[in-house]
Amino acid sequence: MALVAVNDLHKSFGDLEVLKGIDLEIEAGEVVSVIGRSGSGKSTFLRCLNQLEHHDWGTIHLADQRLDGGAMSPGELSQNVGMVFQSFNLFPHKTVIENVMLAPVVVKQTPRAEARQIAEQMLDKVGMLEKIDAYPAQLSGGQQQRVAIARALAMQPKVLLCDEVTSALDPELVGEVLHVLESLAAEGMTLILVTHEMKFARDVSHRVVFMHHGHIHEAGDPQTLFTQPKTPELSQFIASIL
Amino acid sequence: MTDFTLWDIVRNLLLAGRWTVVLSLIAFAGGACVGLMLTLLRMGGLWPIRWLVRLYVDLFQGTPLLMQLFLAYFGAAVLGFDISAWTAASVALTLFTSAFLCDIWRGCVEAVPSGQWQAARVLGLNYLQSMRHVILPQALRLAVPPTVGFSVQVIKGTALASVIGFVELTKAGTMLNNAAFAPFTIFALVALGYFILCYPLSRYARYLERKLYGAGSR
Amino acid sequence: MTLDFSTLLPYTDEILKGLMTTVWLTVVTTFVGIALAIVVAYVRDGGRGIASRLLGAYVEVTRNTPFIVQLFFLFFGLPALGVPISATVAALLAMVLNLGAYTAEILRAGIDSTARGQHEAARALGLSRLQSFRHVVLVPAFSRVYPSLISQCIIVMLGSAVVSQISVFDLTYAANFIQSRNFRGFEVYLVVTLIYLLLAVGLRLAFEFVGRRLFAFLQGGSS
Numbered sequence: 134m135a136l137v138a139v140n141d142l143h144k145s146f147g148d149l150e151v152l153k154g155i156d157l158e159i160e161a162g163e164v165v166s167v168i169g170r171s172g173s174g175k176s177t178f179l180r181c182l183n184q185l186e187h188h189d190w191g192t193i194h195l196a197d198q199r200l201d202g203g204a205m206s207p208g209e210l211s212q213n214v215g216m217v218f219q220s221f222n223l224f225p226h227k228t229v230i231e232n233v234m235l236a237p238v239v240v241k242q243t244p245r246a247e248a249r250q251i252a253e254q255m256l257d258k259v260g261m262l263e264k265i266d267a268y269p270a271q272l273s274g275g276q277q278q279r280v281a282i283a284r285a286l287a288m289q290p291k292v293l294l295c296d297e298v299t300s301a302l303d304p305e306l307v308g309e310v311l312h313v314l315e316s317l318a319a320e321g322m323t324l325i326l327v328t329h330e331m332k333f334a335r336d337v338s339h340r341v342v343f344m345h346h347g348h349i350h351e352a353g354d355p356q357t358l359f360t361q362p363k364t365p366e367l368s369q370f371i372a373s374i375l
Numbered sequence: 376m377t378d379f380t381l382w383d384i385v386r387n388l389l390l391a392g393r394w395t396v397v398l399s400l401i402a403f404a405g406g407a408c409v410g411l412m413l414t415l416l417r418m419g420g421l422w423p424i425r426w427l428v429r430l431y432v433d434l435f436q437g438t439p440l441l442m443q444l445f446l447a448y449f450g451a452a453v454l455g456f457d458i459s460a461w462t463a464a465s466v467a468l469t470l471f472t473s474a475f476l477c478d479i480w481r482g483c484v485e486a487v488p489s490g491q492w493q494a495a496r497v498l499g500l501n502y503l504q505s506m507r508h509v510i511l512p513q514a515l516r517l518a519v520p521p522t523v524g525f526s527v528q529v530i531k532g533t534a535l536a537s538v539i540g541f542v543e544l545t546k547a548g549t550m551l552n553n554a555a556f557a558p559f560t561i562f563a564l565v566a567l568g569y570f571i572l573c574y575p576l577s578r579y580a581r582y583l584e585r586k587l588y589g590a591g592s593r
Numbered sequence: 594m595t596l597d598f599s600t601l602l603p604y605t606d607e608i609l610k611g612l613m614t615t616v617w618l619t620v621v622t623t624f625v626g627i628a629l630a631i632v633v634a635y636v637r638d639g640g641r642g643i644a645s646r647l648l649g650a651y652v653e654v655t656r657n658t659p660f661i662v663q664l665f666f667l668f669f670g671l672p673a674l675g676v677p678i679s680a681t682v683a684a685l686l687a688m689v690l691n692l693g694a695y696t697a698e699i700l701r702a703g704i705d706s707t708a709r710g711q712h713e714a715a716r717a718l719g720l721s722r723l724q725s726f727r728h729v730v731l732v733p734a735f736s737r738v739y740p741s742l743i744s745q746c747i748i749v750m751l752g753s754a755v756v757s758q759i760s761v762f763d764l765t766y767a768a769n770f771i772q773s774r775n776f777r778g779f780e781v782y783l784v785v786t787l788i789y790l791l792l793a794v795g796l797r798l799a800f801e802f803v804g805r806r807l808f809a810f811l812q813g814g815s816s
Contacts, residue, residue: 211719449778534659558669
């Protein structure tokens with residue numbers, strides 16, 4: 134049984150139809166990279182998965198439970214689906230540990246001591262344990278993004294969504310973030326990533342999904358997809374990236 | 376005690392309200408003239424002059440308008456003049472207004488990017504020419520919304536002239552109340568009077584600000 | 594023309610009493626007024642419901658009428674409606690309502706400038722609107738508008754001179770009282786004006802001190 138099951142997802146912004154029927158099933162522990170040109174609908178698709186955008190039609194199930202259409206409260210959603218953003222979006226007035234503890238304490242009502250323990254554990258996982266009392270403004274972009282990952286993980290979600298998490302980083306800082314994602318993948322975390330890092334998509338993900346004009350145009354295991362693209366659109370896209 | 380009809384009250388307030396309007400106009404016009412001079416002194420000028428202007432602004436912004444009115448009133452007496460509440464209120468409100476407008480306008484001139492100064496200088500314009508043809512036109516555009524906004528503060532400030540005995544809207548209200556004793560109605564009407572004067576200006580200032588902001592970001 | 598400040602000396606007690614009143618009125622108003630402003634800003638941020646419209650009307654009426662009229666309306670008007678109110682309570686109420694309205698508008702500007710990503714991150718973590726407002730939006734919004742907030746509190750402190758007109762024994766009342774005894778109006782008002790100036794400077798310094806503690810997160814790059 135698939136962990137995530139997306140069925141016939143449609144989404145329009147005004148007259149512009151951004152998603153034209155997406156079907157996708159993702160197994161627990163799977164790492165899926167979503168690629169495509171900007172405007173292909175990949176970010177919107179990701180944002181529908183945790184209901185930052187509300188789709189117009191279709192269903193999303195997570196572990197056999199309906200997730201969309203108000204079936205889950207924001208609190209339940211965040212314990213099922215975590216999200217990391219392109220621009221980190223750390224809370225500037227909270228220290229690293231406070232950023233990570235906030236949602237467990239406030240949303241989940243976890244006792245502070247326990248929340249702190251979880252937070253430290255997550256920060257250790259992303260290698261940010263020694264910066265626990267720093268404010269976001271005192272950290273590099275890569276460090277901020279690692280904290281953002283820990284913050285999402287602290288809610289112990291079943292799936293982690295990553296929306297172009299390395300795009301806002303200086304090139305020399307990309308590696309440390311990808312490294313964290315790699316180790317999460319190795320631990321068996323289910324990851325859905327919208328990414329421009331083709332090397333990462335090829336080396337780490339189990340499956341690559343190519344989106345084009347609001348459809349899933351082509352999908353498959355990364356080796357085949359990148360070396361033998363079936364459609365001219367994907368060949369063009371790969372050519373334009375490399 | 377005589378009976379007052381609602382119309383009697385409204386009529387008396389309207390009559391007194393004229394003086395609120397006149398005093399506001401005097402204070403604003405006078406304050407704008409003095410304020411403009413101060414702004415130019417503050418922007419150009421030698422450092423002692425700039426420093427003095429700054430002290431002037433800080434003094435008026437850092438003390439109660441009510442005290443400024445008292446000082447104008449009693450200060451004139453110390454100097455040997457016997458001035459009316461009219462004069463004292465006009466002088467105090469003019470100086471008060473000039474200090475705030477000077478501060479607002481200085482901010483607007485400083486908000487014009489320094490690249491504009493450099494561009495003007497490169498084209499061979501001197502200080503006054505740069506100011507007149509390049510900087511001031513741009514600063515003026517920025518200055519209109521906050522200046523309109525501040526006019527509301529001037530109108531509200533005239534209410535304090537009632538304390539030194541100048542009969543305008545607020546003083547008329549307290550006098551009527553002493554005779555008619557209908558404080559709820561009377562002060563609600565007084566408030567309404569100010570609201571009618573101020574609210575359109577507030578709205579207009581906000582509209583101008585939005586227009587400026589919208590045009591700037593496009 | 595001669596100035597003689599020595600005639601003020603016998604009235605030090607009055608000045609101190611007035612000063613204390615002005616100070617405590619200002620301190621209480623600052624705390625309660627800002628709390629009120631937070632509530633108003635939160636409700637108005639929530640949309641166009643009845644509560645939001647009513648609070649909007651409160652803000653506009655307060656901002657577009659003189660403080661002295663608001664004070665008279667409360668002090669003389671409320672008892673006429675059968676609500677007894679002391680001069681001190683009327684003064685405090687008027688000051689709180691005044692600061693609340695202005696600060697709510699100031700705060701709104703800060704809230705409106707919150708980056709979209711902050712709201713999205715809060716939502717993705719499952720925070721409700723109230724939780725997000727309290728834990729994510731509020732403090733950075735305050736930090737952005739803090740200079741305006743300081744100015745507004747000083748304006749309200751200086752404006753409180755008017756409460757002397759309903760016989761609250763504040764600094765200005767003390768000045769009027771002394772003036773009526775020694776007839777040295779100019780000297781009295783000059784001294785009291787200077788005290789107000791010092792209060793304004795002191796209030797600004799206190800605010801800046803608190804601000805540096807409260808908004809320590811703004812000092813980046815020191816790691």
